[in-house]
Amino acid sequence: MIRCIVFDIGETLVRDDRYWASWADWLDVPRHTVSALVGAVVAQGRDNADALRLLRPGIDVGAEYAAREAAGRGERLDETDLYDDVRPALAELRKLGVRIVIAGNQTVKAADMLRSLDLPADFIATSGEWGCAKPSPEFFLRVTETAAGADPWDTVYVGDHPANDTIPSAEFGFRAAHLRRGAWGHLWADDPAVTEAADWVIDSLYDLVDIVKREHEV
Known part of the structure; x- marks a missing residue:
């Protein structure tokens, strides 16, 4: 589950x-x-x-x-930078009882900006805060510490990058969802290494809602 x-x-x-x-x-x-x-x-x-x-x-x-x-021309992030499916999909997943963690290769400032958006997430962290970055095992070990006791097989890592997200998360023991989004996501979605490592190749975060519902019905 x-x-x-x-x-x-x-x-x-x-x-x-x-x-x-x-x-x-x-x-x-x-x-x-x-x-x-x-x-x-x-x-x-x-x-x-x-x-x-x-x-x-x-x-x-x-x-x-x-x-x-x-110079005052640095990193910025606000509501307009979010993909349209982010808030509704994450909120629906939480309603289904899933713990939502956001963890990626970003700066300390990016973590603060993400938290300011009040997303429907239980935990937010970045590589800048942790001092380790994907695809290192140390990063995914830190991820396990955020999962509130969920085993790796009960945890899904979702990302668009084969070398940083899909393949290393699967190698660590997580279930992996490769998202067909952005340059990396589209370019590598059909690559044999990605399709072999990924449990799912998805086109939208809404797909995760359907996946969770199916698994919880089993």
Whole structure:
């Protein structure tokens, strides 16, 4: 029985549009250029920050992030960044008795902004707070600590990225739902490694509601 569902953040709950657009504006390059380069490095299996390194060879991404924050042009996240199915799907899952955890590779600031949105979630944390990031086993070990006693097999990890979400969460022992959303989610949804690792490939968070209902009826 599914007792806990853990959600990735970027391109699972939150659109990345604003994030990459803000980097394009900061570097004074067309937004389409950044989006295209992000898609290119994703297709090559590289870190998405490599898109910034292609635009500015030698860039210190961490230092530029700090400079943006100091200039008042830093990270932002609000209700408009959420996908439309987030609030209703998470609320319905909680009504079904499922513990909702949000845990992904994001900054400390992102965690604070997510909490300020008062989402229907029982626990929110980011890699920046934990000091470890996906796909490391340490990250998924921390996830188990948030599941309030649910065993890994009773826990579903939901995400869009094969190398960060679907495959490592399955290897750790969680059940995995690969979300066909965003560049990673769509590009890799039919990849044999993903379909083998994932218990489900879903198109919407509403699909999880149907999955939980079916499992609870068994």
